Each structure stands twice: as C-alpha cells, then as structure tokens.
Amino acid sequence: MEPSFFERVYRLVRQIPRGRVASYGQIAALLGHPQAARTVGWALNALRGSEVADVPWQRVINSAGRISISRADLGADLQRALLEEEGVAFDARGYVDWKRFGWAGLEWREIEGLWGDVKI
DNA sequence: GCCCTGACTGCTA
DNA sequence: TTAGCAGCCAGGG
Numbered sequence: 001m002e003p004s005f006f007e008r009v010y011r012l013v014r015q016i017p018r019g020r021v022a023s024y025g026q027i028a029a030l031l032g033h034p035q036a037a038r039t040v041g042w043a044l045n046a047l048r049g050s051e052v053a054d055v056p057w058q059r060v061i062n063s064a065g066r067i068s069i070s071r072a073d074l075g076a077d078l079q080r081a082l083l084e085e086e087g088v089a090f091d092a093r094g095y096v097d098w099k100r101f102g103w104a105g106l107e108w109r110e111i112e113g114l115w116g117d118v119k120i
Numbered sequence: 121g122c123c124c125t126g127a128c129t130g131c132t133a
Numbered sequence: 134t135t136a137g138c139a140g141c142c143a144g145g146g
Contacts, residue, residue, distance in 0.1 A: 035141040037128040
C-alpha cells in the first residue's frame with residue numbers, strides 16, 4: 001500500500017535533524033511535488049494528538065525563513081520557543097538564517113527507502 | 121464528483 | 134527577508 005501524501009510528509013519531516021529547519025516548499029519538492037507547499041502545510045495542520053509529539057512540525061517554516069502558522073492551539077510563539085530550545089536562532093525581525101540552520105535534505109535514494117521498509 | 125480552503129511560493133513592480 | 138497576486142495539490146463537505 002502506497003503511503004498517502006500526508007504520511008510521506010510526516011515521515012520526511014521526521015528526518016529533519018534537531019536544530020535544523022526546512023521549508024514547506026522544500027519538503028514538497030523532496031516528495032516530488034515542488035508546487036505542493038500548501039498541501040505540506042495542510043498536512044502538518046492536520047496533525048492531531050500523539051502525532052503532534054511524533055512529528056517535529058516546528059522545524060518546517062516558510063521559504064522566507066519565517067514562522068508561518070495560524071493555529072490557535074499550536075501557535076507561532078510555541079514554534080519559536082521549541083526551535084530556540086533546539087538551538088535555532090531568530091534575528092530581530094523574526095527570521096531564521098537558512099545558511100546556518102537550513103536542512104540540506106536527503107538523497108532521492110534515501111527518500112525512497114522511507115516508503116519501502118514500512119508497512120502501512 | 122465538484123467546489124472551497126489552506127502552517128506556501130515565485131514572479132512582478 | 135518589500136508588497137500584491139495568481140497558481141498549485143490534497144482533503145473534506
């Protein structure tokens with residue numbers, strides 16, 4: 001069974017190492033859909049209960065290097081706090097420096113492996 | 121199966 | 134990493 005797009009997003013996001021950040025567009029591109037950034041955001045928006053603790057959603061920000069969130073329960077403040085706790089720094093304007101904290105992503109082969117060895 | 125929405129992005133001015 | 138706008142994808146109703 002092929003994992004759903006949401007499921008792929010979650011697995012890939014789990015690969016982002018502590019202290020690094022990736023953009024929605026980057027995640028989408030790694031999944032083979034460079035234009036599906038919004039869908040990635042929606043996938044994270046759909047996280048519920050235990051999934052929230054299981055997926056490092058806070059490591060995903062917009063392409064500008066800024067936090068872009070609108071949920072009431074999981075606010076931008078929380079996201080920023082979680083990231084700072086991991087060592088990610090924000091400048092005075094609230095931007096993260098991609099050069100310092102950006103995630104390089106994975107090799108295509110590694111990504112394929114994420115779908116293969118797991119049963120759905 | 122159609123229509124709307126959304127934690128986005130790249131292009132233009 | 135300026136602001137504004139249209140395009141893109143997957144789910145949910």
